Amino acid sequence: MNSMIFKLVAESTLQTIEMVFWSTVFSLIMGLPLGVLLHVTDKEDQGGIIPKPVLNEILSRIVNILRSFPFLILMIVLMPVARFILGTTIGTRASVVSLSIAAAPFVARVIETSLKEVDPGVIQAAKAMGSTNWQIIVKVMLPEALPSLVSGVTLTIINLIGYSAMAGTIGGGGLGDLAIRYGYQRFRSDVMLAAVIVIIVLVEVVQFVGNKLSSRLLAKR
Amino acid sequence: MQIRLENLKRDYGSLHAVDGVSLNIPSNTVYGIIGRSGAGKSTLVRLVSMLERPDEGEVWYGDKRVDNLSKKELIEERRKIGMIFQNFNLFSSRTAAENIAYPMEICRKPKDWIKTRTEELLALVGLEGRGNAAVSTLSGGQKQRIAIARALACEPSILFCDEATSALDPQTTRSILALIKEIQKKMNLTVVMITHQMEVVRDACDRVAVLENGKVVEEGLVSDIFASPKSAVTKDFLSNLTNVKDSIVKLSDKTGHYTLRFSSSTTSEPIISRVTKETGALFNIVAAGVQYIEDKKYGVMVLDIGPDGETEKKAVEMLKRSGVTVERTVLEEEA
Numbered sequence A: 001m002n003s004m005i006f007k008l009v010a011e012s013t014l015q016t017i018e019m020v021f022w023s024t025v026f027s028l029i030m031g032l033p034l035g036v037l038l039h040v041t042d043k044e045d046q047g048g049i050i051p052k053p054v055l056n057e058i059l060s061r062i063v064n065i066l067r068s069f070p071f072l073i074l075m076i077v078l079m080p081v082a083r084f085i086l087g088t089t090i091g092t093r094a095s096v097v098s099l100s101i102a103a104a105p106f107v108a109r110v111i112e113t114s115l116k117e118v119d120p121g122v123i124q125a126a127k128a129m130g131s132t133n134w135q136i137i138v139k140v141m142l143p144e145a146l147p148s149l150v151s152g153v154t155l156t157i158i159n160l161i162g163y164s165a166m167a168g169t170i171g172g173g174g175l176g177d178l179a180i181r182y183g184y185q186r187f188r189s190d191v192m193l194a195a196v197i198v199i200i201v202l203v204e205v206v207q208f209v210g211n212k213l214s215s216r217l218l219a220k221r
Numbered sequence B: 001m002q003i004r005l006e007n008l009k010r011d012y013g014s015l016h017a018v019d020g021v022s023l024n025i026p027s028n029t030v031y032g033i034i035g036r037s038g039a040g041k042s043t044l045v046r047l048v049s050m051l052e053r054p055d056e057g058e059v060w061y062g063d064k065r066v067d068n069l070s071k072k073e074l075i076e077e078r079r080k081i082g083m084i085f086q087n088f089n090l091f092s093s094r095t096a097a098e099n100i101a102y103p104m105e106i107c108r109k110p111k112d113w114i115k116t117r118t119e120e121l122l123a124l125v126g127l128e129g130r131g132n133a134a135v136s137t138l139s140g141g142q143k144q145r146i147a148i149a150r151a152l153a154c155e156p157s158i159l160f161c162d163e164a165t166s167a168l169d170p171q172t173t174r175s176i177l178a179l180i181k182e183i184q185k186k187m188n189l190t191v192v193m194i195t196h197q198m199e200v201v202r203d204a205c206d207r208v209a210v211l212e213n214g215k216v217v218e219e220g221l222v223s224d225i226f227a228s229p230k231s232a233v234t235k236d237f238l239s240n241l242t243n244v245k246d247s248i249v250k251l252s253d254k255t256g257h258y259t260l261r262f263s264s265s266t267t268s269e270p271i272i273s274r275v276t277k278e279t280g281a282l283f284n285i286v287a288a289g290v291q292y293i294e295d296k297k298y299g300v301m302v303l304d305i306g307p308d309g310e311t312e313k314k315a316v317e318m319l320k321r322s323g324v325t326v327e328r329t330v331l332e333e334e335a
């Protein structure tokens, strides 16, 4: 592999990492509160501590609709949003906008599922001690669910690596972009192969670190 | 704190889980509420502890009505009670000490105050030095001790126990009950003890109410109920009690220095009388009963031997020769 390809792959890898990092951060900022809201407004027998059936139904519907969209279509639909925020629809920054928004509903469901696993008896005990709802969420629910939340975030990052490659194919930068421009349009199968291998390695590393972290947290309990 | 329940009702759909319960729970007592599984005990305790609102009826703590409080008052009032559960319900994300600290944290007590008080509470429940333990590394009895310490952190006047010993073996149950009784006296608590085990009522409660299908079918002093049970449920509970594997009745609070075990081969002879006659020993019986050890039945006596060391020695020797197992022991203060 000559140094030109190496440089291209290295640059694209950095772009992908940057893109995935920021879209993870932003999708968590949007998805975490949404996931918590989905859980606490659920029915009492589902572990909801502030049951709000109507709000819960509406949120749940919106999340489901967004999640059932094919990702590529969602990206295209979200292009105007990126244009509105950044003034452009191409490049890594534009991808971060649509990736974050597209991943947020996924994150919300992942968080909600983790919170549903928390022992209801523990929540009842916290309530009996006179905790406010905010204290139950922040001091009990989230810490109790932490190992599971870490697994959820790991899954989100892995998904975002895949999504970011797709975003690349519509001009978003990163490894997907590289694979399309060189591997596909210029028939450079070596570049294509390099991009694919790097993506696989990224996924493996994230999975490994995530598993380790989650089991370390569990072992301490 | 005295607790008064007036005609409490709670329905789940068409099911009357709690169906018109009126009770007077005097302050400074251990009050038992016994009933079979599904009788409505947990529902009742949730109503009384302000975790759930009754459909009808009133709950009074002393002169304060607490079943119709606003959200803010409710949180305020809940901080003045303690509660422990069958499954302990400790926070797995926190160490033993951090569990105890939780109720103090949510009341925004100062940090060093919390630290001192946590150490105090660990000592109170007999777990000094175990503060840093992860919850999962503790035994069931230790978990319940931590839960008790957590419940007592903000010095409540009422402690609710919902099947607090049901997940524990008989010996641990006894030690937890002893601890609750000790704490009740020390802190002048009103303890409401929910259970489906008559042993718990016998060993720990002053008064008891028997619950069946959401209704109180019998109520009174434990000694009265044991002497003359009226309802069929109570009789049933009591009849099960006679099959209890390990029933030693403690007759005195004094500690005995010897445990004698009579196996079936020795029980046909008047050994104690003979020893008294021949050695002049005086026996002071502290506790007695029947014990099953690995499915073998033993008569057990815990006693002191007097009047002096010389006689004591002779008597022990003679007992041993007669086939009685003699152990020098102290009858545990069960704490």
Ligand SMILES: Nc1ncnc2c1ncn2[C@@H]1O[C@H](COP(=O)(O)OP(=O)(O)O)[C@@H](O)[C@H]1O
Binding pocket: B012, B015, B017, B035, B036, B037, B038, B039, B040, B041, B042, B043, B044
């Ligand atoms: N949240 C609930 N929703 C519906 N039914 C309930 C609920 N809680 C309890 N019940 C029912 O009420 C009855 C009494 O339950 P419970 O108070 O838990 O009894 P106990 O603690 O004496 O075993 C049971 O038949 C139970 O199925």
Ligand SMILES: [Mg+2]
Binding pocket: B041, B042, B043, B163
């Ligand atoms: Mg129950």
